[in-house]
Amino acid sequence: KKNQIRIVEGALESFPGHDTVATLEGWVHASPALLSTGKCSWPDLDSLEEGTLPEETILAINAQKEAEPEKAILEAIGADLEELRPEDGEGSPAWNVKVYGDKGEYTFPDSKKSYRITAVRSLVWPGAITVAQGTRFANLYVGYGTKCAQLVQPYKESGLPLTGASPFSSGNMQLPLAPEDVMDEPNDMEEQEEPQPALVDDASDGEDMEKEDE
Structure with missing residues (x-):
């Protein structure tokens, strides 16, 4: 079926090695990518x-399907936001891969082991991280459920931030999360007269308002 992963025999034996998971080419998407509508696919x-x-x-x-094609599972993460990658830049504008801990490799009677931990962090969804050690891995997300444009370069042609990201409204045509940009000062409102009738000020006629003592 579409977008379903099938577990095969010998999966652990073919698990990528330490050097592979330390690169972008060693990681793929386990779930379909989200579209600007918040869904993973377009209506049939x-x-x-x-x-x-x-x-x-x-x-x-x-028109939306043509402008934003669906992305199936198991696609390499290195292709994400490829249009934002600088011409002479390395790495990914959407992901950060880093190795932590002891990077040494130890020889045991049956195999070689390393206790290093590789972490893959999303720069588009802050709080989304995947860690791997040996043949074990875990996915974790702790965040607000919104994209962020502060860690990603803007679009080259328009200079606008990432579409659908908060808190920039100019990049949120499909998913507005902030007020529209303020372009001009608001127009001055015309002053109106006091709705209550004005009180008669008898003292303005120059008369003495205090009564004399009898």
């Missing part, structure tokens, strides 16, 4: 009966 328009959706809606969905 062919399965709908004719007339279910207006023609304008169908054209809009097809």
Whole structure:
């Protein structure tokens, strides 16, 4: 079935080595990537009966599908945000890979072992991390469930931040998370007269308002 992982025999024996998981090429996506709609796939328009959706809606969905294709599972993470990678830059604009701990390799009677830990951190979803040690790995996410544009370079052509990221509103056409950008000062409002009637000020006529003692 689509986007399902099947466990095969001998998976542990073919688990990537330490040198492989220390590179971007050693990691793939275990789940489909999220689209700007917050889903992993576009609607299957062919399965709908004719007339279910207006023609304008169908054209809009097809335009979105063409501009933002679906990404299947097991795609290499090195291809993420490839359009933001500098021409002479190395690494990934979306991921950071780092090795921690003792990097030595020890020889045992049956095999060689290393106690190093490799961590892969997401720069788009702060708080998302995967760690691996030997043939063990774990995925963890502790965050606000929103993208972040502060650690990612802006788009080269427009200079706008990552689409759908907070707190920048100019990059949030599909997923607004902040007010619109303030471009001009607001117009001055016309002053209006006091709605309550003005009180008559008798003292303004120059008369003495204090009564004389009899």
